[in-house]
Amino acid sequence: MTEILGKYADFESLREQAVQLRRDGLSLRQIRDRLKVYNNDILQRLVNGEPAPEWTKRPNAKDDLRAAARDLRLQGLTYDQIQAQLGCSKSSISLWVRDLPKPDPRYTDEERHTLMNAGLARLRATQDQKRQETKRAARDEVGPLSDRELFLLGVSLYWAEGTKDKEYRRSEVLQFINSDPNVIQVYLRWLEMLGVTRERMKFRLSIHESADIPAAERFWAALTGVDVADFQRATLKKHQPKTTRKNTAAAYRGCMIIYVSKSADLYRRVEGAWYGIVLGADRAT
Numbered sequence: 001m002t003e004i005l006g007k008y009a010d011f012e013s014l015r016e017q018a019v020q021l022r023r024d025g026l027s028l029r030q031i032r033d034r035l036k037v038y039n040n041d042i043l044q045r046l047v048n049g050e051p052a053p054e055w056t057k058r059p060n061a062k063d064d065l066r067a068a069a070r071d072l073r074l075q076g077l078t079y080d081q082i083q084a085q086l087g088c089s090k091s092s093i094s095l096w097v098r099d100l101p102k103p104d105p106r107y108t109d110e111e112r113h114t115l116m117n118a119g120l121a122r123l124r125a126t127q128d129q130k131r132q133e134t135k136r137a138a139r140d141e142v143g144p145l146s147d148r149e150l151f152l153l154g155v156s157l158y159w160a161e162g163t164k165d166k167e168y169r170r171s172e173v174l175q176f177i178n179s180d181p182n183v184i185q186v187y188l189r190w191l192e193m194l195g196v197t198r199e200r201m202k203f204r205l206s207i208h209e210s211a212d213i214p215a216a217e218r219f220w221a222a223l224t225g226v227d228v229a230d231f232q233r234a235t236l237k238k239h240q241p242k243t244t245r246k247n248t249a250a251a252y253r254g255c256m257i258i259y260v261s262k263s264a265d266l267y268r269r270v271e272g273a274w275y276g277i278v279l280g281a282d283r284a285t
Contacts, residue, residue, distance in 0.1 A: 011046075018046035025053040062088075066096045076103035147193060154190030155273045157183065165267065172267045174260040177206065181223050184256050188224065191260065198225075200261045204232040207254025216253040224256070 014035060021031045028043060037043050065088055072082045079090045086093075107115065145153065161183070163175040176187055191201070203226050207216055213234060221228045235257070260266070 015046050018043075019050055022047045022050040022053075025055065027053070027056045062092070065092075069093050069096045070100065073097040073100050073103070078103065078106075150190060150193055152273070152277060154187065154193075155270050155277065157187055157190070158270055159274045162270075165271065172264040174263040174267050174270070175257065177255050177257045179253070179255040184220075184223065184258070187258065191258075194266065196260055196263070196266070200263070201226075202232055202259040202261065203230070204257040204259070205234040205254050206257055207234060207236065208252075209236040209238060211252055211254060212250075213254075219253050220256050 014037065017035060018031050018037075021034060026034070028047065031047065032038060032043055035046075037046065065086055068086055069082050069088070069092075072085060073093075077085075079093050082088075082093050082097075083090050158174070158176060161176055161178050163171055163173070165172050174191075178184055178187070203220070203224060205213070205217055205220060207213055213236075217228050217231055217234070220226075221231065234254075
């Protein structure tokens with residue numbers, strides 16, 4: 001640097017000339033050519049502290065956006081609202097208006113809480129409507145079942161929820177248990193299609209001892225079309241105080257057990273059909 005400055009020994013004189021030229025509106029290139037100073041570092045030092053003339057400044061494409069953003073901020077708009085109007089990024093908006101006072105909150109904490117809950121309620125209502133529409137469309141798509149379809153459906157239901165024969169415990173008999181009223185109705189329709197009469201069916205309630213047992217029996221009696229007096233004695237489950245149970249509401253009605261007498265042959269047919277389903281599904285792949 002000393003060697004470079006040596007070339008321009010009269011630095012202060014050069015600086016006076018450069019400052020005057022700068023104030024006269026010349027650009028750095030013009031000053032360089034006028035004073036024959038071709039070292040950029042020295043040139044910058046000569047005009048240090050003197051602003052460039054306006055005509056040398058390149059126009060900024062975002063100057064108008066910046067001015068608009070500042071005006072909107074002064075009107076009390078939030079970053080999101082300014083972004084929605086101008087289409088620029090929130091980071092740019094923050095940089096442009098950070099020296100301006102923040103607008104007063106539009107809502108109190110209680111009002112914001114109320115608006116948030118209202119928005120969530122609308123969202124959940126929309127989501128629930130879509131769920132219901134999907135369910136209705138799927139339901140309507142099924143249509144009436146053929147006897148074959150109902151038979152295969154009943155076999156699958158039984159194998160999921162019915163009693164199965166074990167090598168260590170021979171039990172070739174139909175005994176089905178479920179808590180879903182719709183499942184029970186489908187199962188009864190399946191038995192009817194197979195020619196099983198109501199006289200061969202025995203009904204029994206399985207329920208927690210802390211539940212409303214008479215009310216549950218009345219519910220299942222109405223659903224199955226069987227008199228409560230014809231139900232077998234209910235199987236009661238011991239209530240464990242330390243166990244957290246979810247099925248304690250008024251809608252809890254326990255499980256319905258349906259036993260079919262003289263059903264060994266029918267059970268074998270069901271078991272065989274089930275393994276036929278398994279093989280059929282395997283061939284489908």
